[in-house]
Amino acid sequence: MREGSEGRGMTGIGARGAREARVSFPSALKRILLRIRRHWQLYMVIAVPTAFLIIFNYIPMAGVQIAFRDYSPIGGIWHSPWIGMQEFQFFFQSPYFQPLIQNTLTLSLYALLVGTPATIILAVALNEVTNATFRRTVQMVTYAPYFISTVVLVGMMFIILSPSSGLISQIYGFFGAPAPNLLASPTAFPSLYVWSGIWQETGYGAVIYLAALANVNLDLYEAARVDGASRWQKILHIDLPAIKPTVIILTILAVGNLMGIGFEKAYLLQNPLNLSTSEIIPTYVYKNGLLDDNFSFAAAVGLFNSGVNFVLILIVNFVARRVSDTSLF
Amino acid sequence: MRSTATIRESRGDRLFLIGIYIFLSIVLIAIAYPLIFVVSSSFSSYQAVRAGQVWLWPVGLSLDGYRAVFDDPQVMTGYFNSAFYTFFGTLLSVTLTVMMAYPLSLKDFLGRRFFIWMLLFAMIFSGGLIPFYLVVKSLGMIDTRWALIVPGALGIFQVLLAKTFFQATIPTELYEAAQIDRCSDIGFLLRVVIPLSKPIIAVLVLLYAVGQWNSYFNALIFLNSESLYPLQLVLRSLLILGDQQGSAQVVSPEQLQRFEAMSTLLKYSLIVVASVPVLFLYPLAQRYFVKGVMLGSLKE
Numbered sequence: 143m144r145e146g147s148e149g150r151g152m153t154g155i156g157a158r159g160a161r162e163a164r165v166s167f168p169s170a171l172k173r174i175l176l177r178i179r180r181h182w183q184l185y186m187v188i189a190v191p192t193a194f195l196i197i198f199n200y201i202p203m204a205g206v207q208i209a210f211r212d213y214s215p216i217g218g219i220w221h222s223p224w225i226g227m228q229e230f231q232f233f234f235q236s237p238y239f240q241p242l243i244q245n246t247l248t249l250s251l252y253a254l255l256v257g258t259p260a261t262i263i264l265a266v267a268l269n270e271v272t273n274a275t276f277r278r279t280v281q282m283v284t285y286a287p288y289f290i291s292t293v294v295l296v297g298m299m300f301i302i303l304s305p306s307s308g309l310i311s312q313i314y315g316f317f318g319a320p321a322p323n324l325l326a327s328p329t330a331f332p333s334l335y336v337w338s339g340i341w342q343e344t345g346y347g348a349v350i351y352l353a354a355l356a357n358v359n360l361d362l363y364e365a366a367r368v369d370g371a372s373r374w375q376k377i378l379h380i381d382l383p384a385i386k387p388t389v390i391i392l393t394i395l396a397v398g399n400l401m402g403i404g405f406e407k408a409y410l411l412q413n414p415l416n417l418s419t420s421e422i423i424p425t426y427v428y429k430n431g432l433l434d435d436n437f438s439f440a441a442a443v444g445l446f447n448s449g450v451n452f453v454l455i456l457i458v459n460f461v462a463r464r465v466s467d468t469s470l471f
Numbered sequence: 472m473r474s475t476a477t478i479r480e481s482r483g484d485r486l487f488l489i490g491i492y493i494f495l496s497i498v499l500i501a502i503a504y505p506l507i508f509v510v511s512s513s514f515s516s517y518q519a520v521r522a523g524q525v526w527l528w529p530v531g532l533s534l535d536g537y538r539a540v541f542d543d544p545q546v547m548t549g550y551f552n553s554a555f556y557t558f559f560g561t562l563l564s565v566t567l568t569v570m571m572a573y574p575l576s577l578k579d580f581l582g583r584r585f586f587i588w589m590l591l592f593a594m595i596f597s598g599g600l601i602p603f604y605l606v607v608k609s610l611g612m613i614d615t616r617w618a619l620i621v622p623g624a625l626g627i628f629q630v631l632l633a634k635t636f637f638q639a640t641i642p643t644e645l646y647e648a649a650q651i652d653r654c655s656d657i658g659f660l661l662r663v664v665i666p667l668s669k670p671i672i673a674v675l676v677l678l679y680a681v682g683q684w685n686s687y688f689n690a691l692i693f694l695n696s697e698s699l700y701p702l703q704l705v706l707r708s709l710l711i712l713g714d715q716q717g718s719a720q721v722v723s724p725e726q727l728q729r730f731e732a733m734s735t736l737l738k739y740s741l742i743v744v745a746s747v748p749v750l751f752l753y754p755l756a757q758r759y760f761v762k763g764v765m766l767g768s769l770k771e
Contacts, residue, residue, distance in 0.1 A: 177581050183656040184574040188586065191571035194625045198606065199593040205602030219605050264498065267491045280495050283503050289749045291685030293703045294742050297710030298509060301738050309508060312523040341502060373484045398595070406688055410711055424600070431601045432692055444599030452596045 209442035222438075229442035238426065246422045249408070250400045252336045258393065260344050265351035266381050270373060281352075284345025295342060296410040299334065300325065326415035335411060335420075350392070351385045358384045386466075394462050398455025401447050423447045513537070513739035520736050536740030546741065548698060549705035554748075556701055557683045560620045564629070564679040565672060571630045573660055576637035577646070594627045604692060618693035619683075619701065626682075629675055636671040637664065673759045677752055684749060706745055710738055 178185065209229060211222040233239060264284065271277040287295075302309045305321040314321035324330040358380060366376050405424035412420045423443060431440025480488075507527065512520055516531030524530045540546055574580050575587060597603075603622070612618040641664055649659045665672070687703035694700060 174581065177579075181580065181656055184577070184580060187570050187657065187660070188574045191567040191625055191630075192586070192589075194567060194621075195571075195589060195593060197610075198603070198622050198625070199597070200589075202598030202602035202606050203593075203596065204598070205605060206598045208602060208605065218609065219602065267495055270488065270491050271495065276492070276495075280499050283499055286506065286753075287502060289681055289685075289753065290746055291687075291703055291706075291749075293685075293687055293706045293710065294745055297706060297738065297742055298505060300711060301735065302505060302508070307521070307523075307735055312526075315523065341505070345502065372481065373487050406686075410707065427600050428692070432604060437601050437605070441599060441601035444601055448597055448599050455595050 206441060206445045206448075208438055209445045211438060213437040213441075225438070229439045230446065232439065233443050233446065238421075241418070242421060242423055242426055245419055246401055246403055248332055248419070249335055249422065250396075250403045252332055253339055253403075254393070254396050254400075256336055257340060257343070257347070258389065258396075260340055261347035262351060262382075262385065262389065264344055265348040265355065265385070266377055268348060268352060269355045269381060270377075281345065281349075285349060286345070287342040288346035290342065292406040292410060295338060296407060299338060299411070303334075325411070326413060328416045328419040331411065331416045331419045335407065338407070347392075351388060354385045354388045355381060390462055390466055394455070394458045397458045399451065400454060401451045509739055509742050513736070513743045515736070517736045520739070536736040537744070539737045540740045540744050543737075545697070545705050546702070546709075546744075549700055549702035552699060553684055553702040555616070556619045557680050560624065560683040561676055561679045563620060564624045564626065564683075565675045567625050568629050568633050568675055569660075569665070569668075569672070571625065572633035573637055573664060575630075575634045576641070578643075590627050590630060600692075607693060613693055614695045614699065616699060619689055622693075623689055626679065629678055633668075633671050633675060636668065640671075641667060670759050677759065681749055681752060702745055706741060709741060 205219045208219045208222070210224060210226060211217070211219075212225045213219075214222045217223065268277060268280060271280070290298075301307075303324050305311055305323045308321070310324070311321040322330075324334060362380050363376060366380060371379070401423065403422060403424065405428060408420055408422050409425050409428070412425060424447075427440045427444045427447070430436045430443070508525070511527060511529045512525045513536050514529040514532060514534070515525050516533040517535060519525055519530035571586075571590075575583055577583070607613065607618060607622050612621065645663060646659065649663065654662075685703065687701070687707060690699075690701050690704050694704070
């Protein structure tokens with residue numbers, strides 16, 4: 143039986159298992175069928191979304207076998223001839239392998255290392271503010287960019303950073319200097335990518351921490367004040383421990399997703415001039431697979447990426463559970 | 472003597488608080504300025520925009536940019552298409568999410584663990600872009616409106632969010648009472664659970680609708696016909712790939728300059744027009760978003 147053991151330890155499951163072992167097989171089966179029949183409507187209800195889950199998540203998972211086959215339009219995913227690890231070997235030996243991994247990891251680590259502290263600082267600072275109007279204004283404005291689409295965000299970056307007509311040319315022109323073309327610079331790309339993300343997502347991220355801070359027992363602050371703690375000490379000893387579990391969960395998710403960085407923004411910011419730092423695995427898969435019809439090779443690169451990501455998330459989750467009792471699953 | 476008021480703040484604390492206010496004011500300006508600049512530019516005249524005179528407020532107030540946006544048939548088609556995808560996509564997504572989340576919120580639903588693991592596994596492992604594309608292709612959805620509504624309809628994160636909400640807010644006693652009254656499971660879902668779940672449905676609508684309105688990836692990979700393009704793909708070609716179709720017909724340098732300035736102005740207006748529908752969801756966001764995000768701690 144799967145149900146009914148939540149919140150109980152191993153003993154609960156064990157005792158239950160022993161009790162069920164004594165029941166003869168046909169009657170146990172009958173009981174299960176009876177329970178299913180009593181709730182048959184629920185199974186009808188859940189069958190519909192489950193079909194979507196199977197068709198669009200699980201069949202593609204089975205479809206990764208195309209990475210080990212030589213795709214032909216006639217054979218498709220299921221009947222093209224097997225070629226084994228050939229596409230993987232080709233990828234590992236290609237000159238793109240190392241830069242792709244490097245670019246992908248640079249962007250996600252940079253975003254994680256700047257993004258997490260920025261979000262925590264904003265949330266803790268907001269939590270100190272006592273003036274309700276100021277607090278609401280800052281919150282409303284800081285999380286507005288979250289609702290802007292990636293295309294609009296990148297469009298804004300293009301017009302603001304345009305060296306000939308953008309705001310940046312206005313500013314440089316004010317000091318009598320020509321504006322640099324940041325959009326075509328491989329060295330500027332990671333910073334553009336990460337800081338535009340900070341601009342867009344910090345306010346939204348802070349909402350989660352603020353929610354955790356709102357749940358702190360007020361007695362703690364009261365006790366700290368009686369003990370003569372300064373504001374800074376209260377932040378260190380009450381606020382930061384209060385958001386620690388949330389920080390850990392979000393960091394697990396982020397580290398587990400180090401290789402799962404999004405396609406949308408990187409692809410829009412890409413141009414031939416900054417490709418040496420802006421080409422990441424998802425854009426490479428898209429171009430090779432869907433633009434050049436190299437399905438098997440692109441599927442192999444994608445599978446390598448999913449595989450690394452999967453292992454990463456399991457490792458981080460395991461470590462987090464060991465170190466701090468907080469884990470995702 | 473007893474001190475009646477609160478313990479006085481030390482000087483260090485007051486300075487610290489002032490520092491926080493200054494810091495947050497800088498953050499506020501840094502985030503708001505690009506938005507204000509774009510909106511102000513969109514209401515300025517093209518001469519002012521071209522000469523770089525706009526810093527904070529509109530210069531030479533004009534609606535030329537907006538006129539150009541609404542005269543563009545491509546933009547209007549995109550607008551209509553995005554509204555269509557957002558409406559039907561959200562409807563399907565929210566329905567599927569509730570259908571999946573509700574049974575999983577019942578402790579005595581046999582097979583609950585199995586379904587939850589199915590969701591979690593799909594969340595941390597995926598087949599990748601190519602098999603996903605090939606599956607959609609084999610269903611004959613390429614270059615049809617279905618491709619933007621059906622394949623990405625079920626959001627796993629949203630299912631887990633809704634499941635947590637149902638578990639936390641629908642009292643078990645209510646369910647037991649309904650069972651005694653011989654209320655069917657579907658009847659209970661429709662007549663009791665859904666009316667009690669307006670906050671989570673609002674959050675789901677918000678998440679799916681904003682996601683659908685703002686995304687361009689599925690349209691990029693699945694659509695070829697421009698008549699089906701959602702607004703974001705139209706925006707991509709106008710804002711990012713550059714608009715080259717008009718420049719061929721332009722003759723004189725003055726005309727060319729005017730054209731370039733107009734296309735810059737059009738970009739500012741386009742950004743505003745494309746983001747306005749999402750702003751309508753903003754009040755909803757203010758009310759329910761924090762609640763939804765708080766529920767988002769996935770741990771069971």
